[in-house]
Amino acid sequence: MVAVWIEPCTATVPEPAASDAPAAIDAGAGWSVRCVDPAAGWLRLDDAGVTRGDGVFETLLYRRGRIRSVIEHLARMERSAAALALEIPPAAVWERAIALGLDAFLGQDADGKPEASIRCVATRGAPGTGPACFVTLSPVPARDPDPKPIKVLTLDRGYDSGAAQRAPWLLLGAKTLSYAVNVAALTYAKKHGADDAIFVTSDGLILDGLTASVVAAYRTDNSNAGHTIGGSGNSNDGGSVVLRTPSVEAGGLAGTTVAAVSEAARALDWEVEAVPMRPADLLTADALWLASSVKMLRPVSHVDGVEVGVDAQLHRILSHALEQTL
Structure with missing residues (x-):
């Protein structure tokens, strides 16, 4: 799995495990994105997404060199967040995070024909911290060309x-x-x-x-x-x-x-x-x-x-x- 953490540029958070982890900062948009260790405990235990299910998500598919319906997924994520009165980064920031994670995911590929399940998640965060936003990319198991009904x-x-x-x-x-x-x-x-x-x-x-x-x-x-x-x-x-x-x-x-x-x-x-x-x-x-x-x-x-x-x-x-x- 590859994980990308999204945070406000002014946020103070633990440094990634690797100092040379890929990162991208857009001060104009007010957000930075960075690849992180998905097992390093970036999400706090008192995060509202964990304790209350208070958050939104989308799952996208990367296949044959293209991310499917990315605009539609991110637009629906914005609508879902609005229904919860949850402020999340704009679509351009999510797209930047997805691109960063996809580069890292493709770098791990051995067979040259990867498929990835891309999950974009935004929670209300822990008390007093603001939203917690991240992207994960995981391999997709081989799909049966003739699926059983x-x-x-x-x-x-x-x-x-x-x-x-x-x-x-x-x-x-x-x-x-x-x-x-x-x-x-x-x-x-x-x-x-x-x-x-x-x-x-x-x-x-x-x-x-x-x-x-x-x-x-x-x-x-x-x-x-x-x-x-x-x-x-x-x-x-x-x-x-x-x-x-x-x-x-x-x-x-x-x-x-x-x-x-x-x-x-x-x-x-x-x-x-x-x-x-x-x-x-x-x-x-x-x-x-x-x-x-x-x-x-x-x-x-x-x-x-x-x-x-x-x-x-x-x-x-x-x-x-x-x-x-x-």
């Missing part, structure tokens, strides 16, 4: 679809460090024979997965699995495909990967819709995925124990188009 459960999130607008302090739609509920939901799903879960409002609208967004594809009546979808995404008999994702107004997270998937689908001439969705809509899909920045598209084979469509052709085409988009 997973089983999911739909679980009640405990809020109705109006809660996001009625109670903004619930932070629905913000990507915060408070993930205990998500972890408990995953534990419950696995205990009941599933691999993952999808949150649903108490009045029955799909929100998102525990760490991923929900994406569904539907062939039109004259575009069934017996026909071939051409390179443009249209079937040879004139049929088409509709890609649907749950609208975020009910309180789901605005997924950066969903935006990329939607762009890829439009490039295939598929129709793209962000609409209110219910569990029954998942059961009628020809292909269903959980989409995330690092794991990309994971096909779903069962929802609440009911088998759903796993259209290998749609998966192959959309996965390829997503690779070209990102």
Whole structure:
């Protein structure tokens, strides 16, 4: 792992373990970034991110020489921080920290084809210290080119679809460090024979997965699995495909990967819709995925124990188009 610490230029903190550690200072922006030892205890034990989960984060993917959707991730991080009234460095500082860490990460690479999971984290910090901000870069395990379909459960999130607008302090739609509920939901799903879960409002609208967004594809009546979808995404008999994702107004997270998937689908001439969705809509899909920045598209084979469509052709085409988009 590579770690980069971000601090105000006037901050007084322990020196890095290595005096020659890479660093960058921008007095105009008021922030400095430096590579540090991730095991050296830079985060205080009374940091609010540790004691209360009071903070925000984003996870980005570096692959094939490029960081995916960096602008979108950092913009969402700013929105999440604003929801918490948490002051964080501007996007340009995060980009500088990512670049510094990536140089160090690539210097450790032995096979010449590295992939990195890049995590940007900002907490409210320890009492009287201001925010604690850092970036970590970790290797990504080899990705299965033909991932095994997973089983999911739909679980009640405990809020109705109006809660996001009625109670903004619930932070629905913000990507915060408070993930205990998500972890408990995953534990419950696995205990009941599933691999993952999808949150649903108490009045029955799909929100998102525990760490991923929900994406569904539907062939039109004259575009069934017996026909071939051409390179443009249209079937040879004139049929088409509709890609649907749950609208975020009910309180789901605005997924950066969903935006990329939607762009890829439009490039295939598929129709793209962000609409209110219910569990029954998942059961009628020809292909269903959980989409995330690092794991990309994971096909779903069962929802609440009911088998759903796993259209290998749609998966192959959309996965390829997503690779070209990102």
